[in-house]
Amino acid sequence: MVTNVYPKTVLYCGVCTLPPEYCEFGGTTKKCAEWLQANHPSVHAKLYSQEAIEQNLASLSVDAQKRAEKDSQKKAAKAEAASARAAETRATSKILIKRIERNKRKYVTAVQGLEAFDLDIKKVAKDFGKKFATGSSVTKVPGGGDEITVQGDLSDDIFDYIVENYKDVPEDNLECVEDKKKKKADG
Amino acid sequence: MFKKDITPGAKSKVKSSVQRTIRTKVLETYPLLDPYIEDILPKKSQLDLVKLPDRVSLYTLNTTPLFFQHMDDAILPHLGLVHKYPDAFHRLRIDRGAIRFVLAGASLMAPGLTSAGGRLPNDPEDTEGRYGGKELGAGEVVVVEAEGKETACMVGVLKVGTEEMKKVKKGQACEAGHYLGDGLWGLNLG
Ligand SMILES: [Zn+2]
Helix, strand or coil: CCCCCCCCCCCCCCCCCCCHHHHHHCCCHHHHHHHHHHHCHHHHHHHCCHHHHHHHHHCCCHHHHHHHHHHHHHHHHHHHHHHHHHHHHHHHCCEEEEEEEEECCEEEEEEECHHHHCCCHHHHHHHHHHHHCCCEEEEECCCCCEEEEEECCCHHHHHHHHHHHCCCCCHHHEEEEEECCCCCCCC | CCCCCCCCCCEEECCHHHHHHHHHHHHHHCHHHHHHHHHHCCCCCCCEEEEECCCEEEEEECCEEEEEEECCCCEEECHHHHHHCHHHCCEEEECHHHHHHHCCCCCCECHHHHCCCCECCCCCCCCCCCCCCCCCCCCCEEEEEECCCCCCCEEEEECCCHHHHHHHCCCECECCCEECCCCCCCCCCC
16 A cells, blocks of 8 residues: 655656656657666666566557657657757857947946847846846847846956856857947948 | 647736635635645745736746636646646546657547546546546546556546547547646746
8 A cells, every 4th residue: 555645746857857757758768868867767777677668568559659669750850950950059149248338438238149048038137136236137129039238337247257157158159249329320 | 728838928916815716716626635725825825827828827836837727717737736646636547559649739539548558437447446436527627647657647628528438439538738748837937
């Protein structure tokens, strides 16, 4: 007899977020299995044992097995393509750190393009505010995407902070620019 | 229902009178949650309402999604909650073959439940009584488990009663619901 204690704690996969027993139906099965083995070896041993695999196969007809196999291959290919695409956008995306003059000698710093790097923009804005003890807010940019506006002339500090703290962002993809909208087209 | 990825809309605090109504409604629909309701939805807590696309309301407590509801339809539990209190709900089971269809967002069809690997109430194979002894009618909320798995993979509303399903053995069994890996499951509530 099992004594039930509530709430039950269910383990969720660190890769696909489903309970690990369902990882086999996603497109990231291989990565899921690796994660499980590294983080919860006993669960991995149980789920991926020879016995478990045979039992799974036994409950499906040969035909259904073939279809399921084909389906999961398709899914895996799709997931791979998606992650390749994400890597591609990441490689080509630029983060712009813009120094904007508000009044004479008063500046704000705007940071755009963080979303391509899978960062939680709101959290980054909060971190900026905390780190530099200043106002920091998120606004939507008309062309799509988010912009963080930080009070003060902090371009270089933010550049360093991003390089230091967000390891997924290559330094080459960061660019500091100056925005002087007051002097329009001073030719 | 949530086949696509969704972005949460505006979040607002639920008035305490409304929160009481929700609590009552939840207990009416899921009487077996009664012993745990104070843990799930403490009287003194502040429930939030997050608007989702297509007139779905999601009720969350400190970023934990609890229940969702399409307009004034039945209030349904989020799968995270189902996993915590699995036997507080009416359960059915699909066979292994049906799992990948359900996880791809297809409608749940009767054969997945009436086949050898599936389970409906009063199933002679169900010696533990896990799937209950009471036939369920159309419109009842069901949690769908899967052959060989411990955790549920879907929550939905029955389209036909279980008795009829056993006779007919075909057609759609469930209205589109909430399944593992769908937009609601993947929702980022910050
Ligand atoms: Zn996984």
